[in-house]
Amino acid sequence: MTTENEPPAVRMEGITKRFGDVVANDDVDFSLEKGSIHALLGENGSGKTTLMSVLYGLYEKNAGTIHVDGEPETFESPRDAMDAGVGMIHQHFQLVETMTVLQNIILGHEPTDNGFVDTATARTDIEEICSRYDFHVDEFLDTKIQDLDLGARQRVEIVKSLYRGADILILDEPTAVLTPQEIEDLLDLMSELADAGHSLIFITHKLGEALDAADEITVLRDGEAIGTVDAGESSEEELARMMVGREIQFDRPSRDPPRGDSVLEATRLHVRDSRDLEQVSGVDLAVREGEILGIAGVQGNGQTELVEALTGLRDVDSGTVRFHDRDITDTNRRQRIRDGVAYIPEDRTTEGLVQDYTLVRNALLGNQTVEPFVDNGMIDWSAVDDHAEDIIREYDVQPPDKSTDAKSLSGGNQQKFIVGREIEHEPDVMIASHPTRGVDIGSIEFIHDRLLELRESGMAIVVVSSKLDEIQKLSDRIAVMYEGEFIGTVDPAETTEEELGMLMAGHDTCDGDAARENTPDGGVQS
Amino acid sequence: MLRASVIERLAIATASTALALLIGVTIVAAAGYDPVQFITNVIEGALGGRSAIARTLRFSTLFILTGVAVAVAFRAGVFNIGVQGQFVVGGFATIMSIIWTAPLLPEGVVGGVGLLLVGFLAGIFAGGAYGALPGALKAYADANVIITTIMLNFIATGVVGWLVQNPFRGEGNAAPNTERIPEYVSLPGIVFDSSGFSIIGLGIALAAVAVVFVVMERTRFGYDMVTSGHQESAATYSGVGAERTVVLTMTLSGMVAGLAGAVFAIMVQGYYTDPSGIGTYGFDAIAVSLLAANNPLGIVPAGLLFGGLDSAGSHIGIYSDVPVQLIDGVIGLVILFVAVPELFRMAAERTGLGGESR
Numbered sequence: 029m030t031t032e033n034e035p036p037a038v039r040m041e042g043i044t045k046r047f048g049d050v051v052a053n054d055d056v057d058f059s060l061e062k063g064s065i066h067a068l069l070g071e072n073g074s075g076k077t078t079l080m081s082v083l084y085g086l087y088e089k090n091a092g093t094i095h096v097d098g099e100p101e102t103f104e105s106p107r108d109a110m111d112a113g114v115g116m117i118h119q120h121f122q123l124v125e126t127m128t129v130l131q132n133i134i135l136g137h138e139p140t141d142n143g144f145v146d147t148a149t150a151r152t153d154i155e156e157i158c159s160r161y162d163f164h165v166d167e168f169l170d171t172k173i174q175d176l177d178l179g180a181r182q183r184v185e186i187v188k189s190l191y192r193g194a195d196i197l198i199l200d201e202p203t204a205v206l207t208p209q210e211i212e213d214l215l216d217l218m219s220e221l222a223d224a225g226h227s228l229i230f231i232t233h234k235l236g237e238a239l240d241a242a243d244e245i246t247v248l249r250d251g252e253a254i255g256t257v258d259a260g261e262s263s264e265e266e267l268a269r270m271m272v273g274r275e276i277q278f279d280r281p282s283r284d285p286p287r288g289d290s291v292l293e294a295t296r297l298h299v300r301d302s303r304d305l306e307q308v309s310g311v312d313l314a315v316r317e318g319e320i321l322g323i324a325g326v327q328g329n330g331q332t333e334l335v336e337a338l339t340g341l342r343d344v345d346s347g348t349v350r351f352h353d354r355d356i357t358d359t360n361r362r363q364r365i366r367d368g369v370a371y372i373p374e375d376r377t378t379e380g381l382v383q384d385y386t387l388v389r390n391a392l393l394g395n396q397t398v399e400p401f402v403d404n405g406m407i408d409w410s411a412v413d414d415h416a417e418d419i420i421r422e423y424d425v426q427p428p429d430k431s432t433d434a435k436s437l438s439g440g441n442q443q444k445f446i447v448g449r450e451i452e453h454e455p456d457v458m459i460a461s462h463p464t465r466g467v468d469i470g471s472i473e474f475i476h477d478r479l480l481e482l483r484e485s486g487m488a489i490v491v492v493s494s495k496l497d498e499i500q501k502l503s504d505r506i507a508v509m510y511e512g513e514f515i516g517t518v519d520p521a522e523t524t525e526e527e528l529g530m531l532m533a534g535h536d537t538c539d540g541d542a543a544r545e546n547t548p549d550g551g552v553q554s
Numbered sequence: 555m556l557r558a559s560v561i562e563r564l565a566i567a568t569a570s571t572a573l574a575l576l577i578g579v580t581i582v583a584a585a586g587y588d589p590v591q592f593i594t595n596v597i598e599g600a601l602g603g604r605s606a607i608a609r610t611l612r613f614s615t616l617f618i619l620t621g622v623a624v625a626v627a628f629r630a631g632v633f634n635i636g637v638q639g640q641f642v643v644g645g646f647a648t649i650m651s652i653i654w655t656a657p658l659l660p661e662g663v664v665g666g667v668g669l670l671l672v673g674f675l676a677g678i679f680a681g682g683a684y685g686a687l688p689g690a691l692k693a694y695a696d697a698n699v700i701i702t703t704i705m706l707n708f709i710a711t712g713v714v715g716w717l718v719q720n721p722f723r724g725e726g727n728a729a730p731n732t733e734r735i736p737e738y739v740s741l742p743g744i745v746f747d748s749s750g751f752s753i754i755g756l757g758i759a760l761a762a763v764a765v766v767f768v769v770m771e772r773t774r775f776g777y778d779m780v781t782s783g784h785q786e787s788a789a790t791y792s793g794v795g796a797e798r799t800v801v802l803t804m805t806l807s808g809m810v811a812g813l814a815g816a817v818f819a820i821m822v823q824g825y826y827t828d829p830s831g832i833g834t835y836g837f838d839a840i841a842v843s844l845l846a847a848n849n850p851l852g853i854v855p856a857g858l859l860f861g862g863l864d865s866a867g868s869h870i871g872i873y874s875d876v877p878v879q880l881i882d883g884v885i886g887l888v889i890l891f892v893a894v895p896e897l898f899r900m901a902a903e904r905t906g907l908g909g910e911s912r
Binding site (some may be wrong): 364365378379380381382384385392395396406407 | 773781792794
């Protein structure tokens with residue numbers, strides 16, 4: 029589809045982007061051939077969106093060069109990028125809900141006639157674009173955005189970019205909000221656009237979509253480009269391994285097998301997400317005292333909803349959650365905090381900490397029903413104050429100043445503060461969701477050591493992570509989640525990367541170790 | 555939260571007031587009136603003598619109470635624009651409960667104190683219930699609080715207006731007024747022997763400030779509420795139920811507004827009348843609260859400033875030939891200068907379009 033001497037549509041070389049101490053993109057090379065679809069695959073926080081934001085002029089790069097159609101370019105703003113024919117469709121649509129489709133498409137690029145907006149010309153132009161592809165947007169031109177479903181809104185976004193003359197389209201996780209049927213339509217549309225000569229970059233974390241839609245796939249992990257493969261010659265297993273493969277060889281500490289009683293159990297759990305789609309489809313799970321159950325899997329296979337159901341943040345559709353043999357399915361988060369279900373949340377900046385609060389005020393978060401901090405509804409701030417100091421000291425939070433706002437701490441220190449606060453609950457069960465995502469290496473080791481200490485002291489722990497090395501280092505058992513189910517449970521000491529890769533890609537290894545051990549509750553009945 | 559320190563805030567308020575008065579005076583002069591006389595009238599009206607001060611404090615008492623009602627909700631991120639309606643419903647409930655209960659209690663001091671308690675409780679209860687309604691509509695039907703509270707303001711004014719016009723109009727009253735509550739049911743005039751103001755009323759307002767401050771800073775409910783206002787996802791993570799919080803917040807806000815209505819009904823009026831003519835305390839309170847950055851302690855000076863301006867306005871309206879529209883315009887300028895910058899800062903922070911958090 030491209031001749032030898034034609035320059036690639038986009039060529040990025042040695043791109044490095046730092047935010048403070050955090051390296052979001054580390055010497056990344058990326059090249060998009062003309063008229064092709066190139067998927068950018070990676071977990072949350074692997075640097076996909078950052079790389080594309082650098083291309084689109086939203087971020088200034090620290091190092092590297094960008095060529096568009098063979099010309100060296102440095103876009104200072106999205107406006108420059110658009111002028112050069114690069115359009116980006118963001119994960120969150122940039123549409124004015126109360127305005128019509130037509131108004132949204134021409135917004136900022138209105139054709140004018142003597143100073144008046146020339147809607148007639150705009151209408152013809154847009155209809156022309158729509159008729160060239162199978163857009164089904166022209167019939168909505170006078171409908172307000174708020175009356176359209178998400179699939180149609182996305183097509184409006186694409187038409188908007190094309191209307192502005194984009195040859196190169198960046199789609200940031202375009203399938204995240206769509207239903208399966210809408211996803212299929214979108215992928216068809218993308219290939220149609222590519223056939224017509226447009227070049228597309230498709231950001232995703234879903235393996236199947238990348239393989240279906242793209243010509244080439246580049247995998248990013250922790251800000252580095254792991255490799256680029258030809259979609260026709262790759263497989264889900266290969267991609268899964270590339271996405272989560274190990275970076276540092278952690279030593280798996282030797283340990284005694286857990287012997288305690290079962291603390292937290294879930295039976296035939298079904299959970300829906302906020303869009304009412306089933307994300308957890310019949311999960312059975314049990315974790316005992318002194319045991320770490322690792323839940324591995326590619327992001328978006330129901331881990332978030334499972335964790336929310338276990339912690340009491342989301343209602344379950346059916347199934348039960350039991351805690352110390354007591355049915356807690358219908359209890360809320362606050363009740364479960366009181367019972368002793370601690371939770372290190374997936375997203376520390378929006379959930380784990382109130383950014384504008386000092387560390388003292390944050391030390392109370394989740395402790396509002398815990399004595400001595402609150403007694404009869406009255407807060408004892410001096411006890412909270414001491415508690416904040418203890419956490420800062422014990423968990424090595426830098427800077428050691430309890431009156432700083434949470435937002436001024438680095439990611440690693442924010443995370444250490446949260447880990448400390450949750451451990452100091454002295455809970456019976458700890459649910460840690462991506463406990464070291466986006467955290468520096470020193471803090472990772474620190475947090476791992478604390479979790480292993482808790483295990484030694486007899487706590488039951490659930491760790492959800494998409495990092496294979498972390499899961500293998502910490503877990504006593506690894507359950508692999510795929511499309512809402514535990515597709516297999518393996519022994520971390522005996523499993524291989526290949527086996528985990530297969531499971532994460534949805535292939536039940538019938539003759540492998542997984543099938544033999546395919547009992548996620550691991551013989552709790554004993 | 556807005557970050558300006560207390561001193562900065564006071565300086566901003568003082569400078570804004572001065573600047574607004576300066577522009578106001580220029581307009582007054584341009585309209586052909588004596589600017590010096592106008593300024594003198596402003597100061598006299600707000601602070602000149604015992605009765606002027608009593609009038610200032612009367613307005614201030616009401617602004618402080620309604621301002622606290624607004625601040626409670628705003629701090630929790632709930633835009634209760636319905637303080638006026640809760641104020642009206644609370645005040646009306648106060649008067650009617652006193653009228654209905656009076657025959658059951660002995661006359662005199664004992665009965666008076668008893669009826670005051672009945673009246674205040676009825677006002678707080680009715681205001682709280684009228685605030686809980688939009689809270690519940692938000693929590694369980696996802697109805698926008700701004701819209702429902704505005705609509706409920708109209709409903710309160712209309713319904714109470716009809717009630718005082720028809721079934722509850724006092725016998726022989728030409729005007730749409732209820733009967734008067736008994737003479738012995740009144741707040742005593744200590745220090746200021748003025749009709750329409752009692753130092754006890756101001757005391758109630760200051761006590762409400764103190765209670766709300768303690769609730770917000772020292773109780774779990776307050777922490778949950780303020781955390782919801784700051785970062786709802788973090789509040790949810792910590793086990794705060796969003797539905798429950800919005801209902802409780804609106805109830806507390808409505809209770810304070812109802813208390814304000816009760817103070818107004820007992821201290822200022824002694825009967826209830828068509829609410830379309832009683833003043834827009836519940837709306838002005840939004841400006842008071844914004845000026846105080848929704849901090850209950852800051853409501854006190856903000857309420858005093860607004861009380862002084864209103865008091866000066868009513869003085870000038872009576873004792874000078876400057877048209878009342880011009881006076882309202884000058885007061886509007888002060889509000890514009892003092893409170894609107896805060897509104898924009900808050901809006902910018904909430905919408906992420908600027909402000910100090912970035």
